[in-house]
Amino acid sequence: MPSQPNEIDQRIWQVVALIPRGKVATYGDVAAQAGLPGAARRVGRALKGLPTDTRIPWHRVVNAAGRISLPGGAGRQRERLEAEGVEFHDSGRINLKRFRHRPSGADHH
DNA sequence: GCGGTGACTCTCG
DNA sequence: CCGAGAGCCACCG
Numbered sequence: 001m002p003s004q005p006n007e008i009d010q011r012i013w014q015v016v017a018l019i020p021r022g023k024v025a026t027y028g029d030v031a032a033q034a035g036l037p038g039a040a041r042r043v044g045r046a047l048k049g050l051p052t053d054t055r056i057p058w059h060r061v062v063n064a065a066g067r068i069s070l071p072g073g074a075g076r077q078r079e080r081l082e083a084e085g086v087e088f089h090d091s092g093r094i095n096l097k098r099f100r101h102r103p104s105g106a107d108h109h
Numbered sequence: 110g111c112g113g114t115g116a117c118t119c120t121c122g
Numbered sequence: 123c124c125g126a127g128a129g130c131c132a133c134c135g
Contacts, residue, residue, distance in 0.1 A: 027117055041131055044116035061116080069116045077116095 011035065012046040019060040022085040023101035024094060026064045033103055044069065060101075066094040 027040035059080040
């Protein structure tokens, strides 16, 4: 099997698990929260290693442009997000100003 | 050890 | 707004 989950992956998953329903976070955000600033790609790899039946809300992680990066599964991820109330712009872009999850920052809006 | 690759991101034009 | 280029880190053959 492909690389067993290490402590780093566990921490990344934990951060993702804390993203509230109806909100999203970028790969960079998750990396920073997990104590790995600049390791966005590491996050993508960690999510790829999640089991199919996981309860981790992996679909709440999108790229910095507010778009879905998941290859071949964009439709599935988008459906899940829309089911939670996350709205998509024209060609599948999310308004991060509105739906981005800020862990340590109070709403200023 | 090297080069290719990817669920990334930023800068430039 | 979009694409190209570069920086990035870890995995793989």
